[in-house]
Amino acid sequence: MRTARCVCGQLSVDVEGDPSGVYACSCKKCQRGSGSAFSYAGQFKKAALKVSGEHKAYRDTGESGNWTEGHFCPACGATVFSLFQNMPEEAIVSAGCFEDSSFAPPQILFWASRRHEWLKLPDSTQLLDTQPD
Ligand SMILES: [Zn+2]
Numbered sequence: 001m002r003t004a005r006c007v008c009g010q011l012s013v014d015v016e017g018d019p020s021g022v023y024a025c026s027c028k029k030c031q032r033g034s035g036s037a038f039s040y041a042g043q044f045k046k047a048a049l050k051v052s053g054e055h056k057a058y059r060d061t062g063e064s065g066n067w068t069e070g071h072f073c074p075a076c077g078a079t080v081f082s083l084f085q086n087m088p089e090e091a092i093v094s095a096g097c098f099e100d101s102s103f104a105p106p107q108i109l110f111w112a113s114r115r116h117e118w119l120k121l122p123d124s125t126q127l128l129d130t131q132p133d
């Protein structure tokens with residue numbers, strides 16, 4: 001069991017088990033949304049998430065026409081989990097919101113073509129220049 005929390009602690013998400021995938025993304029939207037060089041998140045079954053606290057959602061429609069929805073704390077603004085139109089059973093939880101420095105490294109970096117020049121990932125991370133729909 002792991003708990004992901006926002007900065008102020010108002011919003012938390014409990015998840016059981018290990019993520020089915022761990023991903024990072026260097027697309028411009030993830031850079032803006034995180035204020036950092038990339039987003040980093042683990043994928044879980046949506047039904048396995050136990051969400052406590054208030055959250056608001058920001059829905060963004062990508063070039064593919066599918067939306068992604070970032071759920072954030074209305075008090076501190078941290079995005080704790082996200083949902084995807086094309087993966088209705090799945091959710092991703094922001095890896096940085098867990099207190100777990102042994103959380104798995106990303107298996108894939110999406111939009112590697114847009115990453116910051118200095119960014120080096122482990123050899124085990126596959127670099128994808130774009131993102132599959
Ligand atoms: Zn908060």
Ligand SMILES: [Zn+2]
Pocket residue numbers: 025026027028029030031039110111
């Ligand atoms: Zn992205």
